[in-house]
Amino acid sequence: KAGVTQTPRYLIKTRGQQVTLSCSPISGHRSVSWYQQTPGQGLQFLFEYFSETQRNKGNFPGRFSGRQFSNSRSEMNVSTLELGDSALYLCASSLNPPGGGGSYNEQFFGPGTRLTVL
């Protein structure tokens, strides 16, 4: 069973540009979450999509946006790039959102896209 795939793996952009990152979840997984990982801030939640709807959003500016398609694939977009947006962007998929009562649907992470903003 293929894991979560993210494309591209590496990206170099300049300030002011925009970028689109892609994530293909594990087959059958309908929930996709995005995280930003930096040495200073660690892993921070960006947003989560389930059945093409954004269910949860982290504390990031509106320059960060995302969407999910009917096949559960997801994209995230960052507009007007800043130097501080340089990071590893991780996508994670799970079967469904948690059902509560102690059951946890494991989030499987992809290898990430390394974005460098010059």
Place this chain on the structure above:
Amino acid sequence: QKEVEQDPGPLSVPEGAIVSLNCTYSNSAFQYFMWYRQYSRKGPELLMYTYSSGNKEDGRFTAQVDKSSKYISLFIRDSQPSDSATYLCALSQGAQKLVFGQGTRLTINP
């Protein structure tokens, strides 16, 4: 103050040692407590999760949650060089949003 605090290390121990990794948190609404392991150039992978308080054991790994103290731990027994990685605690209130600690970089020396 961050919601989840974790000593970033680095932590270096000899092979076979018992390793103790810890996180503290401030939000009592957290219900799910996870430990992830991340190797260099890879995404995090789930090691263990615990719901509410208590202990959980899986092979050489033991996770402990003390909600009264807002303190979680991961113990690794008989540590191996292959355990060298960054270990991240992650907490959740029940939704897919995970709040991560900073991660502790662990090196097991042969």
